[in-house]
Amino acid sequence: MDPVTMHDSSQVARLRDALGAADYTVDGCLDALGRQAYGALSRSEVVPALRALRGDGGPLATLIRLFLLQSPVPYAQALAALPLDEAIAGGLVVRDGDEVRALLDIRPYGEADTDWWVVSDLGSGIGGVTGPVRPDHVLGIGGASTTLAGITVRDPVDRALDLGTGCGVQALHASRHARSVTATDVNRRALDLTRLTMALSGVANVGLAEGSLFEPVEEERFDLIVSNPPFVISPNSRYTYRDGGLQGDQLCAHLVGLVPGHLAPGGTCQLLANWQHVKGQDWKERIREWLPQSGFDAWVVQREVQDPAQYAELWLRDSGDHHNSDYAARYDAWLEAFEQDGVEGVGFGWISIRRTDSADTTVHIEEWPHAVEQPLGAEIAAWFRRRQALREHDDAALLETAFRLASDVLQEQTGQPGAEDPEYVVLRRQRGMCRADRVDTVGAALAGASDGRLTAGAIVDAIAELLGEDRTALRDAVPQSLRSLVADGFLLFPDDPAGV
Structure with missing residues (x-):
């Protein structure tokens, strides 16, 4: 039977039941192999996994050897782990004398609350597959x-x-x-x-x-x-x-x-x-x-x-x-x-x-070779929301907004030991893109005071009074840096659901 037709019969259900019964899942394979051997598989290295399974002839070990390690297994062990006649007829495996070997890669995959199995061709450089x-x-x-x-x-x-x-x-x-x-x-x-x-x-x-x-x-x-x-x-x-x-x-x-x-x-x-x-x-x-x-x-x-x-x-x-x-x-x-x-x-x-x-x-093109925290889907969705919100707020509207500081922001100060003031201040996010933005004294104070209660304008007025600067001039100067802090997710609009 060709693999394309297996989904039309109860045979694929029996195959799925066999994989599930053997606990041939991401968690099951991780438990059987350990983190070191499981991680080595992502680098196409099978020796640690073969060592971890040494002496184990059970269904889970058989399926791992067969599909993940692309190693032949004894016929009797394959028969105990799979509806073997159907798997052979479906082109998933082939019998070679007293052994069975895989023709396709069937790999456990999933999200936190679900298990899937992904079917693909055997990978090059694993097991016996060495040619183009x-x-x-x-x-x-x-x-x-x-x-x-x-x-x-x-x-x-x-x-x-x-x-x-x-x-x-x-x-x-x-x-x-x-x-x-x-x-x-x-x-x-x-x-x-x-x-x-x-x-x-x-x-x-x-x-x-x-x-x-x-x-x-x-x-x-x-x-x-x-x-x-x-x-x-x-x-x-x-x-x-x-x-x-x-x-x-x-x-x-x-x-x-x-x-x-x-x-x-x-x-x-x-x-x-x-x-x-x-x-x-x-x-x-x-x-x-x-x-x-x-x-x-x-x-x-x-x-x-x-x-x-x-x-x-x-x-x-x-x-x-x-x-x-x-x-x-x-x-x-x-x-x-x-x-x-x-x-x-x-x-x-x-x-x-x-x-x-x-x-x-808005078109933003950047080079970012630094570490990020996956998954990033929520961060990318938030990036688009922030761009739309910034488009809808002119400078006056921004100053009338009560922003809140993202929960993952830390402040770093760099300067000479014993100096009264730091040479510069960096705000660093711990999640998502893990960005770091250098800010001046006003930017750091604005970020630190943004807890969703006072508007940005009110905070700027207080900073101006504290520093002895002209309030109007500071209000005119702040929106540019404020937009940057919002764009990079350091400051959030009141209705932004972003959790990152």
């Missing part, structure tokens, strides 16, 4: 997919779109806060495995559509669009899961350009992307040209930059091409393409866009 992956390879759960899941705004919505769903990770998350989810992919195999992922995980509100980018939903609009697209900048289009088929970073630019036509009023789009750092061009201006000019707010965060050699090595390893005899030739071709295009580096990060229908557009 197939052209229609379906990538499993990785750092990119968990990053996107963490930054996605989780407000309840009517319709969500997972564009380029792969194995269905983003659609699983969206299914919990969207009435309906559409998952698209140009790779039919990806849709086949996503269909099995949804059936195995008991998710019923996700529909599938085949096609490139927005083609399957050409006339439709969504409240939430998420995408982990094939953003890799490569000299060819060998692998569907990573190569978009356009030169350089044009796939990401093209995708961003299509977003405005598919967002419902108030809708949000969030996607991961790569962009080129081209000699003689500001990368921020390059990204700015991709973004809508009005009616939408946008926040772009660059998390890291790799030089061309690092980038080529990363993706050659990812596809398993580093095991191939033509590795050096492929590596050289990649570097040649970068050199011809004047590429000095490749940036990675995320792009968040919200439809506001306002003529006054």
